[in-house]
Amino acid sequence: MEYSELLENIVHEIRPYFGRGKVADYIPALANVPPAKFGMAIATIDGAVHTIGEAEEPFSIQSISKAFTLMLAMRLVGDELWTRLGKEPSGSKFNSLVQLEYEEGVPRNPFINAGALVVTDCVMSHCRAPRNAIRDYARVLSRNFAADFDLEVALSERETGFTNAALANLLASHGRLDNPVAAVLDTYFHQCALAMSCADLARAFLPLANRGISPILEEAVLTERQAKRINALMLTCGMYESVGSFAYRVGLPAKSGVGGGIVAVLPGKFCVAVWSPELDRSGNSLVGTAALEALTRLTQLSIF
Ligand SMILES: NC(=O)CC[C@H](N)C(=O)O
Numbered sequence: 151m152e153y154s155e156l157l158e159n160i161v162h163e164i165r166p167y168f169g170r171g172k173v174a175d176y177i178p179a180l181a182n183v184p185p186a187k188f189g190m191a192i193a194t195i196d197g198a199v200h201t202i203g204e205a206e207e208p209f210s211i212q213s214i215s216k217a218f219t220l221m222l223a224m225r226l227v228g229d230e231l232w233t234r235l236g237k238e239p240s241g242s243k244f245n246s247l248v249q250l251e252y253e254e255g256v257p258r259n260p261f262i263n264a265g266a267l268v269v270t271d272c273v274m275s276h277c278r279a280p281r282n283a284i285r286d287y288a289r290v291l292s293r294n295f296a297a298d299f300d301l302e303v304a305l306s307e308r309e310t311g312f313t314n315a316a317l318a319n320l321l322a323s324h325g326r327l328d329n330p331v332a333a334v335l336d337t338y339f340h341q342c343a344l345a346m347s348c349a350d351l352a353r354a355f356l357p358l359a360n361r362g363i364s365p366i367l368e369e370a371v372l373t374e375r376q377a378k379r380i381n382a383l384m385l386t387c388g389m390y391e392s393v394g395s396f397a398y399r400v401g402l403p404a405k406s407g408v409g410g411g412i413v414a415v416l417p418g419k420f421c422v423a424v425w426s427p428e429l430d431r432s433g434n435s436l437v438g439t440a441a442l443e444a445l446t447r448l449t450q451l452s453i454f
Pocket residue numbers: 211212213214244245263307314342406407408409433
């Protein structure tokens with residue numbers, strides 16, 4: 151099946167799912183996004199990109215940014231990162247405080263908020279202008295030099311991010327942050343407020359499908375081992391507390407964000423990004439998950 155035909159079939163299949171989820175409104179600026187948006191982009195490892203719907207429209211990537219900071223931190227600090235973080239699924243909400251308290255400030259994994267704050271802290275200790283370093287890394291990987299922060303979203307999150315502030319303070323109280331709490335939160339809120347499109351994200355994640363090599367840049371941005379490890383972490387921790395049911399339904403390593411985006415990887419073949427703002431109860435795109443499920447069912451392709 152041609153990719154264009156495949157994407158049209160997926161769009162047909164997901165129609166019944168619209169209206170069943172809820173746009174994130176705990177970040178006020180995200181509550182204004184029209185719920186019926188849908189875009190999807192598949193980037194194959196030869197660098198070709200196939201799109202449908204609003205695949206070129208930038209949206210708030212939110213927790214998808216946690217994969218960019220993890221890639222940067224693995225390059226900058228290597229295995230030392232794992233002295234500060236775990237690699238296990240949390241089984242809890244992405245911004246849960248309880249587990250962090252029990253486990254003495256060592257977050258379960260880099261993809262829950264507490265873990266991402268630690269990863270961002272690591273990046274900050276190794277870069278002079280970390281905010282821009284994270285944005286520029288996303289720009290280079292996606293080859294979209296116009297990709298930027300949505301400052302309204304960053305501000306909105308700063309004004310209402312009480313739970314994230316509590317997580318950062320709890321980390322600091324256990325001596326787990328090297329940088330000031332306010333600075334870590336500011337960098338974190340900005341990385342979450344990066345606005346990128348499905349086409350940008352599908353291109354940017356290609357090194358994970360291609361043994362660490364970006365076909366866009368024609369160079370290795372990660373080692374093969376790092377790419378394998380990040381895929382393993384996405385498979386086991388990338389979709390919050392519904393990571394198991396996502397693997398069961400879709401069968402691909404993936405990372406989602408409360409902006410309604412999901413990026414998934416099929417090593418050796420392609421990266422796919424989907425955007426639809428209505429979320430399910432775990433904070434994952436409801437229509438986006440259905441679209442990825444249709445993708446792996448119609449193509450009979452998954453990692454399993
Ligand atoms: N799951 C998400 O996408 C969460 C990211 C969001 N910025 C937060 O910290 O709450």
